[in-house]
Amino acid sequence: MKRFITTFLASSALALVAGIASAEQTALVLYETKGADQSEREDGIAFVELDPTSPDYGQILAQIPLPEDFFSHHIFYNPSRTKAYVTSLNTPELRVLDLSAFPYRHTSVEVAGCAVGEDVSFSEAQGKWYLTCMGSSVVIVGDARTDEVLETLTMPAPWPHGIATNDAIDRQLVTSTVNPSDMTQWGEEIVVMQPSTGKVLSTHKVSDRPSPSGAGPVEAFFVPGVEPALAYITNMDGSLWLAEWRPGLEIFEFHEGFRFDELGQGMTLEVYFNAEGDRAYVTSAKPGNLNAFDITDPRAPRHLWATETAGGAHHLVFSPDGGRAYVQNSLLNIEGMNDGSISVIDLATGEQMDSINTFKDAGLTINTIVLTPEAEDSHSH
Known part of the structure; x- marks a missing residue:
């Protein structure tokens, strides 16, 4: 597999350096060796061409290797898109990429006490970043300019994973998802925090079923441009919940919005919004x-269609015209949910147009996909 990566580097790296800014659509993906056998493990960031008219379509243009024991998970851009933060499932650190010059250089930021680093969210008003640590049930707060760790916040509900920040109302939503040491133990609560003070304000169960409900809230996303504020919450049990902000009371009200399990779907994960x-x-x-x-x-979200992609459908990016979605298919390298392909979906019809199998065919799987930082990508996440 290392020979596979090297071949693409030799043939394409120079072209990437010269032309990455002019390419229609280049994505960054986190990849790792697929399956249980990790004896020859690879972990890294790859540049992949998604423009179907490009001669390099679907191919790896270059890569940034990461330590084999890092177990990269997610990539998050800061609001100015000058830095990228890569979380680790295995080591107490963030890898921070300087995006001001290519090739990107990365440094390691120690986040002591963080086990199973998951999501990063940013507060521009506070000048801080927030890292959820699902294995140690804390949120670590850092200075967004210097990346110095400022404090560690212990969560009242275990296994924090998703985190969403809304500076306009001075609130954060943190999900209580699953015990990474025993994935039969699922959380069921949302923690509401106040970024300006770091205080926990309340907790809310996001299930109508008796406890333990096994809801497993994964992520929370504020719907762009909506006032009063509104957030969508995805639950592992196959449901979508809504958190509606009540300005006069300064609280959220939570209720169920849709059930995917009635369509035969489980492990609901991510929400993406189009530009319109x-x-x-x-x-x-x-x-x-x-x-x-x-x-x-x-x-009142109205379901239009569902299309099958492949096991582990997780993150996605949009084409420049908003007509296609590129869905990355893998969740935590779990057997049956680690296909490793990228499904190309026509968003007008819901039909699958193509499957990019470059990583899958090389014995690799993909943990996340984001567009390169210069892309107009503000309505995804």
């Missing part, structure tokens, strides 16, 4: 689907 703000796209990992919603009325 009238569509939301939701992935579910088991058996692997992309769902489209009409959110003309964002408080």
Whole structure:
């Protein structure tokens, strides 16, 4: 597999350096060796061409290797898109990429006490970043300019994973997801925090079923441009919940909005919004689907279609014209949910147009996909 990567580097790296800014659509993906056998493990960041008219379509243009024991998981850009933060499932660190010059250089930021680093969120008002640590049930707060760790916040509900920040209302939503040491133990709560003070304000169960409900809230996403604020919450049990902000009371009200398990889907994961703000796209990992919603009325999302992708449907990026979605198919390298392909979906019809199998065919799987930082990508995440 290392020979596979090297071949693409030799043939394409120079072209990438000269032309990455002019390429129609280049994505960054985190990849790792697929399956249980990790004896010859690879871990890294790859540049992949997604423009179907390019001679390099679907191919790896270059890569940034990461330590084999890092177990890279997610990439998050800071608001100015000058830095990228890569989380680690295995080591107490963030890898921070300087995006001001190519090739990107990365440094390691120690986040002591963080086990199973998951998501990073940013508060521009506070000048801070927030890292959820699912294995140690804390949120670590850092200075967004210097990346110095400032404090560690212990969560009242275990296994924090997703985190969403809304500076306009001075609130954060943190999900309580799953015990990474025993994935039969799922959380069921959302923690509401106040970024300006770091205080926990309340906790809320996001299930109508008796406790322990096994809801497993994964992520929370504020719907762009909606006032009063509104967030969508994805649950591992196959449901979508809504958190509606009540300005007069300064609280959220939570209620169920849709059930994917009634469509035979489980492990609901991510929500992405189109640039026009009238569509939301939701992935579910088991058996692997992309769902489209009409959110003309964002408080009453209307399901339009579901299309099967492949096991582990997780993150996605949009084409420049918004007509295609590229869905990365793998969740935590779990057997049956680690296909390793990228499904290309026509968003007008919900039909699969293509499957990019470059990583899958090389014995690799993909943990996340984001567009390169210069892309106009503000309505995804």
